Amino acid sequence: MVHAEYDIQKGAYNSAGEASADIKRKLQQLGISPVTLRRVAVSSYEMEMNIIIHSLGGTMGLCVDKDWITLSSKDQGPGIEDVELAMSEGYSTADDDARSMGFGAGMGLPNMKRNADDFRITSQLGEGTQITITFKVM
Amino acid sequence: MTSRFHSVRLIEDKCRGCTNCLKHCPTEAIRVYDKRAHIIDERCIDCGECIRICDYHAKVAQTDTLEDIKRFPHPVALPAPTLYGQFRHLTDISVIYEALLSLGFKEVADVARGADVVTLAIRRALRDPQRPRPLISSACPTITRIIQVRYPALIPNIINLRQPMEVAAQIARRDYASKHGVAPEDIGIFFITPCAAKMTSIRSPIGHAKSAVDGAISILEIYGHIAPLVGKIKPAGKVPEFSPFGMGWAGSGGELDAAAPRNSIAVDGIDNVIRVLEEMDNNTITGFDYFEGSACLGGCVGGPLNFENNYLARNTIQTIQDAMPKTQPEQLVRSAELARDSLYFDQEIPPNDSMKLHESIAGAIERMEEMNRIIEELPGYDCGSCGSPTCRSFAEDIVRGNSSEHDCIYILKDTLKVMAQKMVDISKTKRE
Numbered sequence: 001m002v003h004a005e006y007d008i009q010k011g012a013y014n015s016a017g018e019a020s021a022d023i024k025r026k027l028q029q030l031g032i033s034p035v036t037l038r039r040v041a042v043s044s045y046e047m048e049m050n051i052i053i054h055s056l057g058g059t060m061g062l063c064v065d066k067d068w069i070t071l072s073s074k075d076q077g078p079g080i081e082d083v084e085l086a087m088s089e090g091y092s093t094a095d096d097d098a099r100s101m102g103f104g105a106g107m108g109l110p111n112m113k114r115n116a117d118d119f120r121i122t123s124q125l126g127e128g129t130q131i132t133i134t135f136k137v138m
Numbered sequence: 139m140t141s142r143f144h145s146v147r148l149i150e151d152k153c154r155g156c157t158n159c160l161k162h163c164p165t166e167a168i169r170v171y172d173k174r175a176h177i178i179d180e181r182c183i184d185c186g187e188c189i190r191i192c193d194y195h196a197k198v199a200q201t202d203t204l205e206d207i208k209r210f211p212h213p214v215a216l217p218a219p220t221l222y223g224q225f226r227h228l229t230d231i232s233v234i235y236e237a238l239l240s241l242g243f244k245e246v247a248d249v250a251r252g253a254d255v256v257t258l259a260i261r262r263a264l265r266d267p268q269r270p271r272p273l274i275s276s277a278c279p280t281i282t283r284i285i286q287v288r289y290p291a292l293i294p295n296i297i298n299l300r301q302p303m304e305v306a307a308q309i310a311r312r313d314y315a316s317k318h319g320v321a322p323e324d325i326g327i328f329f330i331t332p333c334a335a336k337m338t339s340i341r342s343p344i345g346h347a348k349s350a351v352d353g354a355i356s357i358l359e360i361y362g363h364i365a366p367l368v369g370k371i372k373p374a375g376k377v378p379e380f381s382p383f384g385m386g387w388a389g390s391g392g393e394l395d396a397a398a399p400r401n402s403i404a405v406d407g408i409d410n411v412i413r414v415l416e417e418m419d420n421n422t423i424t425g426f427d428y429f430e431g432s433a434c435l436g437g438c439v440g441g442p443l444n445f446e447n448n449y450l451a452r453n454t455i456q457t458i459q460d461a462m463p464k465t466q467p468e469q470l471v472r473s474a475e476l477a478r479d480s481l482y483f484d485q486e487i488p489p490n491d492s493m494k495l496h497e498s499i500a501g502a503i504e505r506m507e508e509m510n511r512i513i514e515e516l517p518g519y520d521c522g523s524c525g526s527p528t529c530r531s532f533a534e535d536i537v538r539g540n541s542s543e544h545d546c547i548y549i550l551k552d553t554l555k556v557m558a559q560k561m562v563d564i565s566k567t568k569r570e
Contacts, residue, residue, distance in 0.1 A: 002506045021416060028288070029534075030502040031494040038291035038419070045420040066500045137499060 002026065002064040008051040008073075016052055020045040023062050023071075030064060036138050039115040040069055043133055046108040047073050053094055055129065069135040080123040087113070087121075144182040145200045145337040146189060148175055152196035157522035159188035159197060164408050165287055169535070170525040180492040183283035184335040185408050185433045186442035199334035199443055202353035204363065207242055210326025212318070214310050215243040216303065216351065217330040217360075219250045219388040220438045222458055223451030224361050229461050230373040237364035237371055238330075245314055249329070250384030252306025253396070254467035255475045257383060259299050260397035262476075264427055272402070272418070272429045273297045275393055279339040280433035281411060282487065286344075288412070289419045290489035295429075298483040300346060302387060303329050303336060307350035308480055329354040332441030333434065345483030356443040365445075381467045382459040389452045390437035393430045396467065402428035407435040495537065505537040512536055517548045 004026065006019035023044045027037050044060070051058045051073060058075030080086045087109050113119040116133040123129040155173040167181035168188060175188075175196070189197045207213035215238045222231050235246045256277070263269055274295045276282055285292050307327045315322045331337060331354040340349040378385075386392030390406035403426060405414045411431040417423045434440035436448030444451065475481070495509075496502040512533040519529070524545040526532035535541035544550045 002503050002510070004510075017416070017420065020420060024419070025493075026506065028491075028493050029495045030506060031491065031496070031499055034290035034293070034489055038421075041291070041419055042421045045422060064503060066503060 002030070002062070004062045006048075006060045006062075008048060008058055008060055010052065010055060010057040012052050016049060017045060019048050019060050026062065027064070027069065032069070033138055036069070036135055040071065040135055043112045043115045043135075044071055046112050047071060047131065047133075050108050050131075051075050058128070064137075067137055069137060070132060071135075072130070072132045074130045075128045077126060077128045079125040079127050080129055081125055083121055083123050143338060143341045144177070144179060144184050145334040145341070146177060146182055146184055146186065147198050147200045148177065149196050149198060150174055152194045154194055154196075156193075157527075158191050158193065160522050160525070160527045162187045162191045163527065164284065164412060166527050166531050168527070169540075170522070178492070180490070181287065183280050183287065183433075184333070184338045185280045185284075186334050187408060189334065189442040199337060199356060201331065201334075201337050201356045201359070201443070202328065203359065204241060204355060206353055206355075207326060207328055210352065211324045212244050212314065212320055213242060213326045213328060214245045214247055214314055215241075215330060216247050216249055216307055216310060216327050218303070218332050218336075218357070218438060219248070219253070219385045219455065220332040220441065220444060220451065221330050221357055221360065222385075223388060223439050223455040224357060224444060224446045225365070225368055226446070226450065226454060228368070228454060229458060230375075231378060231458060232374045232376040233368055233371050234364065235376055236374050237367045238360075240367060240371075241360075241363055243328075245310070247306060247310030247313070247327075248378060248380050248384070249303050249306045250378070250380035250387065251309060251470075252302035252304065253384040253387040253393075254380050255305045255309075255471050255481065256299055256302050257393075257396040257467045258471055258476055259481055260297065260393075260428070263297055263299075264398055270295045271424075272426050275428070275430045276345065276483075277301055277387070277393060277430070278335070278432050278438075279344065280333075280335040280408065281431040282344050283335075283490070284408070284412065284433075285415065286487065286490040287492065289415050290491075292415065292419055293487050293489060295418075296487060298345065300481060300483065301336075301339065302384075304343075304346075304350050305475070305481060308478075309475065311350065326352045328352060330357055330360050331355065332357050332438045332444050334442065335433065345485055345487055346480075347485065350480075357441070358443050358445055361445040378462065379470065381465045381470055382462045383467055385455060385459050385462065388438050388455050390432045390435075390440075391430070392437065394428065398428035398430075401426050402430070404430040404432075406432040406437055406440070408433045495534070508537045509533040512543070515543070515549065516546060519548070523547050 024041045055075035056077045061072040063070040117136045118134040120132045153174040155170050160168045165181045167178045169176050238246050276297050311325050314325050329351045337354040340351045343349045383396035391404040394402050394404045405411050439451040440448035495505040516529040524532045526535050
């Protein structure tokens, strides 16, 4: 099983996308098909940006075995008040800073869910958010 | 993995085994061992970065020479518009036509004419809402190859059009054959090339089985032959058969000016192109129509086989464009040219999986686990002394069975330290 973990800092726009690029490269070396690769790449980038834009910082993980690819994220807060609302397209709490850079269209979570074979999110206000998404290796 | 043709070559005598090219290769296709550089054939995309960076001129592009045109009874020169940018203060390109004819070519046919045809075909494709967006230009073969290696998910976005060079060669052969009543196979079409990648796409085309071009001679070689003549030749006054837009394809953004001037982006320089493709691959830049990528800074005028620096060449091209009649491509292109199947690809573009660690996913996982273990042991200096570009790629080379841990001088030093200590310990043993 291949494991990798990435520290993602709050507001780290200067290194945005680096974890996702590394994940993509690893999956390519593993011989994951272009179609699956694309789905994982889109999701992992959304996941990484979510931590940078919305959280106080956290980690992202990749886990691959011969049947499944799992992406996970865990942040240190602030947590999502209404997960169901956050999951609806177009809803965003991104600040002006993030919006001025073209983020915060409120597509992140729905996008991840759409691309994944399984999507789980748990969040506790004041504690943080954990997301686990799974892709079947085709 | 099948080994394939590429035209960047090493002159062994000139290579010092330094790490300059190793560090600049965008696909990590170079390794240094036995005191010289080696190219991993299936990874090389012929971008020419190593040709540019090598202080010892040990990297070259394998091209044809002027001698090779003698293989054909009717050799035709097919200059890239970039050729005209090599001659400062050139305003009348018929001077270059005359100079090329004096070298033994029977005719000169311009690639820019093919660019006019491709321009119209791109405009047509952009009117089709069924096509994916953005459409990606297929004009720079290095960009197509980097997509095959690193962004296979973007392959469907590559526009299914042959390069202007191919289209121009088809027109040139047909026109010459009918004008002079000779057999098409007796005509030898020689592209005058600014880069190695075009040479490669003649030998192994992408998207179609056979090239319409018979060979490629570098602009550098041609420049050497015709530079002394240019001042002495009187312009013949032959009017170019292409538009200023076709000419403009020589520089980055020229294709957009001609074919997709709105809501499109042109990116030049392989590192810049990679940055943008990476974002496109993440689906984070959407909503635009066309992407023109050039591996070389400045576009084809920045190709490694040019004489003139790209900034001045660009200015010369602009001056020539300004002096041309303001014709539009649609005024010059015969509608029959746009109806030909041979304008389009007839083969799928396959992904290039040379980055893959093993044929099976299970095998690749095993190798990556081993790689990760090795990376922990490595110093992380990315010094290149082991002959691999980074510590990570060194670990990859070890699991592929191409390197051993002691090729790392830091691991070697540590091992020697332990061995030396052991010898000291042994020497101190009392009993004989």
